[in-house]
Amino acid sequence: MTTIVRNADIFKAMETWAPKHLAYDWDHIGLQIGSFHQPVKKVMVTLDVLESTADEAIEKNVDLIIAHHPLLFKSMQHVNVDTAKGRTIRKLLQHDITVYAAHTNLDAANGGVNDMLCDRLGIGDRKILDVSHTEKLVKLAVFVPVTHAEQVRNAISEKGAGHIGDYSHCTFQTTGQGTFKPLDGTDPYIGTHGKLAFVDEVKIETILPASKLPPVLEAMITAHPYEEAAYDIYPVENSGTVYGVGRIGKLDQKLTLEALCEHVKTALNVPHVRVTGELAKEVQKVAVLGGSGEKYIHKAKQMGADVYITGDMTFHAAQDAEAMGLSVIDPGHHIETIMKGYTKAYLEDCFTSDAFEIIVSNTNTEPFQFI
The missing domain is CATH 3.30.70.120 (Alpha-Beta Plaits)
Incomplete structure (x- = not known):
């Protein structure tokens, strides 16, 4: 007899990996739209839930979307279906598609987004950049x-x-x-x-x-x-497992900053990076934080990073980093899309049942074009 898997079973698996208490208090994670109890035949993993993502889910008969960025990140006073957000919500509800988000809790989790990025970039001997929670x-x-x-x-x-x-x-x-x-x-x-x-x-x-x-x-x-x-x-006073955002570690060997930029572009499949610092300088100790990480430039420097890889750097923060001797590589916020493949693999390991299928979204949610 085929085992019925419900949304709540998927949520439980995600929260075993990325417990909800690891999320920052300003974050909005977990169930966004839909049901805990609805049976699941197809799950789609995505970075963002845009109207185009909802259209893809409808076309592919998806029951559950697992997203990194919350659909309902900011509070809403009303749902206006004349807006893209309103149309997205209406489409999801009309087609009984549930949306679940694992955001800063997946950033902080062991094996989460920042560890995924380090794995892809070949950064070893790593530690947490900014501790947010001690168990x-x-x-x-x-x-x-x-x-x-x-x-x-x-x-x-x-x-x-x-x-x-x-x-x-x-x-x-x-x-x-x-x-x-x-x-x-x-x-x-x-x-x-x-x-x-x-x-x-x-x-x-x-x-x-x-x-x-x-x-x-x-x-x-x-x-x-x-x-x-x-x-x-x-x-007891013993310290449990430590969690936090960002990672800092070492490359296997020193690279010039320019060579590391090329490595980042290849490893993370981005056509373009922004960089500060002397391109001929050799670097080895690297801090990484997926998403928007400019507020941690001082922490990266304090922990001895030669270079900091993060997204959404603003002009003055980049100047501050350069002034303190910290090189910055900004490959964009969208590199967090790496979570799609890793999350699919994790869920496939959690469930041996053939009762449902897990796919990754093919919708490109990167808003920038590079010309």
């Missing part, structure tokens, strides 16, 4: 009879507890004896009403991100044999 951790301690320790450990580990670096199922356990007296109205797994029970138990301790606590607790309680599981949750 809060908690410790979970659960008391479980020895007979069910492995069952509970596996259940919580599969939901994200006990993951440290490249290791999973990281727990510590101690043995002891638990006591309890079942009272009237209980249905004890072990013990007799009105009598004190002594049970050989294991205390399993593990660390997990606070954001994963609800599903971990649900899995723990389901796997636990007792009617009432005994457990403790502690705050």
